[in-house]
Amino acid sequence: MTLNRQSTPGADTKAPTRPRLFDKHGIDNYILHGSKAKVDERVDIGYDEKSGYVYWLPNAKTPPFSCKIEDPAKGSKLGGLKSFTEYKIHAQISNGRVVSRRYKQFEWLHEQLVNKFRFICVPPLPGKQIAGRFENEFIEERRRQLELWLNRICHHPVLCASFPVQHFVTCELTEKNNKDWKAGKRKSEKDELREAAWLHCVTHTQSNLTEAQIATQIDAFAQQQPGLETHLKNLNQGLIKYLERHAEIYKPDMQRLGELFSKVFIALQTDTSTSGNQELSLSVSKISASFQGIAELYKTKGSESVRNFNERIQEYIGLLACFPLILNIQRNASECIKSVQQRGPTATPDFSGAIHRGQVFNYVVLAEINFFQKDKVNDLNLYLKSLLHEQIQFYENITVELRAAAATFD
């Protein structure tokens, strides 16, 4: 155990058969007694012996997929009394079709996933907004962020194959035909394989990893996680400030330079007799236009590139923020297993079952950590590369503007 993950003092002295007060997710109870829920789904954890790598095996029938969200449109209900924005969801799967979804249906999906998958990172939905929620800029921002969110879900080997996700991306739903949707909703909401009971459907390949090795890997991540979360949050805040500067300072400064040169142009062109003065005036007018163009670039390319990057960082912060709870449950579960082991086989009715269930849980946590870590490297590489390339383009476009003005002097 690391300093970050101190055990609760006195926890060991309580009877492990009685669920502890903070065992809100029923993990102790599940480890000790298992679950009677019907298992009609299956999640597999693989193990790569060479690299010692524990990972989610993708569901053979429903592997991870991508989604597009397009054409947000204003819809209405009850003869126009209630209005909302509908998004067209296009899942890139064989039986994929375009379905319409409202924000409240995203909320439903989010809730289902959070309830069912306590030990998997389900990132928070981009926040709900009441005021100005039909403004075009907001709707487009919401569309982008929902697309990021849904893709995060659909790229997860476990989440993507779950019933709520499949129902969400495939079930047709209109005001007139909502029977199937409602039936699926009911089915999902009655699902018993949720929270700790869901562990019941997880199978893991035997590995040669010791319990201690698994604990070390989980601990290593638990130590890294807070630092990364903190510094991505700081980066996120810093970029928000930087974006505000684009709107409040960078762009207005360039605009102001454009205006100042434009006034000089007007003053200069009154001199119609000095040789070369009309050419000079035109050059100054072009310089003015260039600075106006640069102001526009700050508003468009310059800002958009930073904003896109920052939305992805924001999403990562949401992902990272899922871990403290998972790691906390894992810490409790470890205490529980340790206590079972210390008391020995005679003290716990289903001793070997409890040890096995504890092991499965640790594999689940490690698979989820490893999935996150691998994605982190791929995603951050991609995001940073895009940021740099877009910023390079932005500054190149600035030089294009300035070169256009410089060319008038040749």
Added chain:
Amino acid sequence: MTLNRQSTPGADTKAPTRPRLFDKHGIDNYILHGSKAKVDERVDIGYDEKSGYVYWLPNAKTPPFSCKIEDPAKGSKLGGLKSFTEYKIHAQISNGRVVSRRYKQFEWLHEQLVNKFRFICVPPLPGKQIAGRFENEFIEERRRQLELWLNRICHHPVLCASFPVQHFVTCELTEKNNKDWKAGKRKSEKDELREAAWLHCVTHTQSNLTEAQIATQIDAFAQQQPGLETHLKNLNQGLIKYLERHAEIYKPDMQRLGELFSKVFIALQTDTSTSGNQELSLSVSKISASFQGIAELYKTKGSESVRNFNERIQEYIGLLACFPLILNIQRNASECIKSVQQRGPTATPDFSGAIHRGQVFNYVVLAEINFFQKDKVNDLNLYLKSLLHEQIQFYENITVELRAAAATFD
């Protein structure tokens, strides 16, 4: 007469033989009575018939030249009791030698020129500074601005050939040997060909321009001048603000981004097990370095290019600011000549001399306006071109920084 240059009500009713109260520069007196000063120098005004262009003829013996000011060094006097900065002046003339000058000697030169040449633009000296005047940055700024100032003087066809300028750029002066310097100073200070009397030494080529045509040209400039002065002043102020932003916002913003990425780098590199994570960490560390590099660019190239341009604009504002006084004197002189003409030959003792002197004065003003206008086009072309090229380089250097970071992803 334009609206901008209204005549003083009632001015015509006064006896023109009595110098008016605001005839501080003795122009009316000179026009009416001439001068008894000994004429031992000569200034010529040329006329290009094809273009109708009135201009200063360069002095054949002493044409305009360039100056370099180098190696500002701390000097002292009275055994170290008084310390000052000495600049090495290197005039690019045949008998040129390197001479040492202090700021107070620049002040002396400025005063001599302003007194002697009331009708020529002598730009103000870059301001005196008491506190911090030995700081390197200030000394270098002062050197640059004095060099601009001295070159402006030495490129003027009339000023460059004047005794005070020649004395200033050639006379050797050390603490031990200051006889020649003092003799030249006395000579210049006793010079009688100053203010209106200086007009005595001006000769102009006969032209086919009518009085009205000359007045129209002068008036046209008088109308343009305030607008250009105002808008160059606004540009100057805007650029000062923009430069402050470089120090207060642009550079710190980039530095802050560098620090934020540096912290993310530190957080990332704690993950030593995920494949590709060390490469990602190094890329992030390079991004951090790139933003630090961009911060530095804002401080150096970015700022310097704007500052250099703005120092030149500042100098132009000083030049432009000389004109209102000259134009005001010219307006008074016009009133005086008009009055002489209205009263006819019998009312003024030296009638034809007065008309001639009035004409010479108008040629002087027009030659000075035309010299300014031509320089304006050349100079602004040059300054703007430099600004653009340096700004292009600056933004290109930013892309170089970003490309260095982007390359780590390949």
